[in-house]
Amino acid sequence: MIHSFTELRERAGAVRPQTVAVACAHDAHTLEAVLHAAQEGILNYLLIGHPEEILSIGRSLGHAIAPETVIPAATDEEAAAIAVSLVREGRAGFLQKGLMQTATILKAVVNKQTGIGLGRPMSHVALLELPGYPKLLGVTDGGMIPNPDLEGKKAIAHNAVAMFHGLGYERPLVSAVCAAENVSPKIIETVDAAALKQAALEGTFGSCYVEGPISLDLALSRESAQIKGYESPVTGETDILLVPGMAAGNMMVKSLVLFAGARMVGVVTGAKCPIALNSRSASFEEKYHSLLVCALMSSSREENAE
Structure with missing residues (x-):
């Protein structure tokens, strides 16, 4: 890392x-x-x-x-x-x-x-240095694909994992963040997140671990995960936040920069x-x-x- x-x-x-x-x-x-x-x-x-x-x-x-x-x-x-x-x-x-x-x-x-x-969608990764978090944090995609379907999210995940491999990470930890950590047919991003996790287990994105659906607090705070009894390798250790849509990613990154003192870089990969x-x-x-x-x-x- x-x-x-x-x-x-x-x-x-x-x-x-x-x-x-x-x-x-x-x-x-x-x-x-x-x-x-x-x-x-x-x-x-x-x-x-x-x-x-x-x-x-x-x-x-x-x-x-x-x-x-x-x-x-x-x-x-x-x-x-x-x-x-x-x-x-x-x-x-x-x-x-x-x-x-x-x-x-x-x-x-x-x-x-x-x-x-390369014949697949390109996507944007914001890499953040965030006070209070122990390592750099990637957020994707907050700048390229407005409303990705499952295939679009697979391309976004593939691009982000490849970027982190290029930075020297052997097994990036990815959290497909949603408003909740349970799959609900009424909340399509939770269904997609579960599908992304399965695709990762099948080796679709190369060496990585994808968790989803998972809420933001569980992805970034091991203490919150312990309180809720949620077990996953990503809790408090997430490298990449895969957001459900561009608006969510854009607002998340700008909020962290404006109100939390984060510093960022932006890279298009794919x-x-x-x-x-x-x-x-x-x-x-x-x-x-x-x-x-x-x-x-x-x-x-x-x-x-x-």
Whole structure:
């Protein structure tokens, strides 16, 4: 397990540097995160966008960006297409969204002729450092699939487990959270959660343990589970919260950030490479830690390919 973003930084610094392709890199927060991680030896970079702006921002941040690492792109669509092509050609290990709409880069990713999709839905994982919880906590999917059916939830579970494998977890513990821990035909998410647990037992998602249905308090608090007499390996040890829908995940993550002091990163997984995907208004810190997660995942995939 990874206990904190500090430990995440230590792990990312211990692997071979990966190359990130940054689409629309003419953005100060994005460039600051990329250049900082590069200075630490964690990654290399290829910057796609408006060359003069990129070089000027780099100078203002105290970095002399080598012109050969900058690739011109006149439009957001061109920048996205070039970034994806760099991954297809093996010149980059993962993507970072810069100053552009999320839909633009994802459209290039899923393009059937030139994209890097895997033929299954992509999903978003928010990775949280949460005061009072002993390790990093994943929440999925709060940003990509609005109302997933059972097959959609299986894809979300598969993507999240694969992400945690890429971070070095041998057997991630997943909680398919619902409003209750009992199966009720009237509450479809409890039925789906039980089906996800069975699919995991059959090996559908690889090495992991899925519990469900399970309420949030039982997933995150061993004491609550003991009081209720609920036994499961995930109680107080959950690595991944699989939420019943995008709205639930989105509100959960934002509430934890706003009211509980959580720090987060956002990653899209389910394509041929991870994608560091943050809001255009995200802080340097959030973008920096997203890069570390993607660098670790990319390094793991490279090692497995060898």
